Amino acid sequence: MTLLRLLAGRLRPHRARLVLLVLLQLVQSLASLALPALNAGVIDEGVLRGDTGRVLSGGAAMAAVTLLQAAAAAAVTCTAARIALSVARDLRSEVFRRIQDLSVLERGRFGTASLITRATNDVQQVQTFAVLALTMLVAAPLLCVGGLAAALRQDVPLALVLxxxxxxxxxxxxxxxxxxxxxxxxxxxxxxxxxxxxxxxxxxxxxxxxxxxxxxxxxxxxxxxxx
Known part of the structure; x- marks a missing residue:
């Protein structure tokens, strides 16, 4: 929660990229959820019935959806990395300026080694967390809601196991x-x-x-x- 509060204020300048990120995550999630349905259609309507045309058209649709998912995933990773690097740059600058404002007594109390760690390793940890939050934590609710909807559409009693x-x-x-x-x-x-x-x-x-x-x-x- 502390990291989320730390990131919240520093993500505001990146609203446009965040909106783009959510849209790309939505495309990626929808593509992931569509693939099992397309695969089932190929098997049920193509393989079991011996319909070669249905198999080919279904396979082409699956290939197109897979390419779309891969492109969206690459764009998500690139956008998340750019946002996280910008946040880390700003945070590192804030930490450096704060350290410069400390008195000699305060620097001695914290220790030079600790201050170096705060300005380097700790900021990098925040950057890594930002990448994970923008990629995994944003996609998780979309996949959860979409997966529940898909499961309920297929079999309501079985979906209750979730x-x-x-x-x-x-x-x-x-x-x-x-x-x-x-x-x-x-x-x-x-x-x-x-x-x-x-x-x-x-x-x-x-x-x-x-x-x-x-x-x-x-x-x-x-x-x-x-x-």
């Missing part, structure tokens, strides 16, 4: 996400440690070599890297 599986899957995914949060937080702290050790070693490389402490520093970095 009412059981959807809550179970939601619970399972939610449990995994909740267990990932502390692990992800710990990983970010260890990244700070790696950056701090590496920065200290680069800054003091002459002293390290002068006192022949290469082995000790390799061990320090190996410990931080392994953690």
């Amino acid at each position: 009412l059981l599986f959807v809550p179970v899957m939601t619970l399972a995914v939610g449990t995994v996400v909740l267990r990932m949060r502390p692990l992800f937080r710990g990983m970010q702290e260890h990244l700070d440690g790696v950056t701090r050790v590496l920065r200290e070693q680069i800054t003091g490389v002459r002293v390290v070599r002068a006192f022949v402490r290469d082995g000790h520093e390799r061990a320090r970095f190996a410990g931080a890297n392994t953690a």
